[in-house]
Amino acid sequence: MKDWLTGTAVAVVVAGIASQAAAVEWNASLWGSRRAFTEHVEKLAEIVNEKSGGDFTINISYGGLSKNTENLDGISIGAFEMAQFCAGYHRDKNPTITVLELPFLGVKTLEEEVAVSNAVYSHPAVVDDLARWNAKLLMPTPMPQYNIVGTGEPLDKLEQFKGMRVRATGGIGEAFRTVGAVPTSVTATEAYQAMESGVVDTVSFAQHAHLSFRTIDEADWWTENLNPGTLNCPVVVNTDAYATLSDEHRQILDDSVSEAIDFYLENYGKLLDRWEEVLAEKEVQKVTISDEELAEFRRIGGEPIQLSWIEDMSAVGLPARELYELVQQTLEETRAK
Structure with a gap:
């Protein structure tokens, strides 16, 4: 009887250790x-925790x-397992x-932004590009077309943009440069102070960023239809952390992405309504x-910058035209559906 109890106790302890080892905690x-821009990450964490019974937390x-x-550097060295970043913050690190982020791509809705992002993220050249940083693209952060807020007299003519100092990054900044504006790449968190x-x-x-970073509080006017483009800000995971997940946890994470994106779209839609x-x-x-x-x-500010991007990226060995055409093809297919 004593031997049986001892064996049972050992089994309980081993089971407890195994259970502990199976638990995963990501940062x-x-x-x-927290804002509309991050709600899919918040929702993903909530779903993953729920589906795993608390064994997988983010x-x-x-x-x-x-x-x-x-953030991309942090992912590359495994400082944390998941991160969000914007391609325009460091174009050389993620050229594909x-x-x-090219201006005037023609994307009109958040759903279209999701479709073109997912198509590009799945391209082998893009997968390889991010793999250099030990990063796996998990999901996009779809945003509407950018528009500008400003102070003083409203600007509604391109000639008035000459000399205008605008916080704009990536292709949007290049588009403004073509009309004589002076783009600066201050980060989102620095934008209010800069203004x-x-x-x-x-x-x-x-819109969400004008609210979250309070630039709307300084604004006298807002362009409602300039729509030069948007930033692309993916959520990535460290490939080593992803690979070491159990099959069950990896399946939970993968299966939760679409639900998180659906929640994001619904929530952002409410913000646009407000x-x-x-x-x-x-006022x-x-x-x-x-x-x-x-x-x-x-x-x-559209086609010339697009063509220049294709030439520059092709010169360094990237399938630039193929990626650009993939965006256009995906837009056509998405609208056809």
Whole structure:
């Protein structure tokens, strides 16, 4: 009887140790504060925890683990298991996905942004590009087209943009440069201070960021239809951490992505519905750019930059035209559905 009890006790202890070993705790590096931009990560953590019965948890940090411009570096050395970053913050580190930040690609909805992002993320050249940083692309952060807020007299003519200092990164910044503006690449968390101190005259953001980073509080006007493009800000995981997950936990993570994205889209849609109320409350004037001015902006700030990107990326051995055409093809297929 004593031997049987001893064996039972050992079995219980071993089972407990095995259970402990099976539990997984990840850290995710984000920045700023919780907002529409991060709701898919928050939802993913919630779903994964629930489906795993608490055995797989994702702890989300807003700036406590890394600077937003260094999240990809942190992923590469395994400082944390998950992170969000924007391609435009460091174009040289992730050149393939900057195709999604080219101006005037023609993306009109968040659903289309999800479709083109997922298509590009799945391309072998993109997978290899991010693998250099030990990163696996997990899901996009779909954002609407950027528009600018500014102070003083509203700007509704391209000629008025000459000399304008605008917070804009990636392809959006290059588009503004073609009309004589001076793009600066201050990060999202620095944008309000830059605007308040006069370092920049205008700030280019999606709606959620104008709210979260308070640039709307400084604004006298907002362009409602400039729509030059958007940033692409994927969520990635460390490939080693992903590979060491159990089959069950890996399946839970993968299967939870689409649900997290659906939640994000629904939540962001509510924010867009409230945007008109925000403008009215803060007495921000809506500026509508004429069709003629928009056509001219696309002519000089769209195709030439796209072609230049294709040439530059092709010169370093990347399938740039293939990636660009993949975006256009995906848009056509998505709209056909």
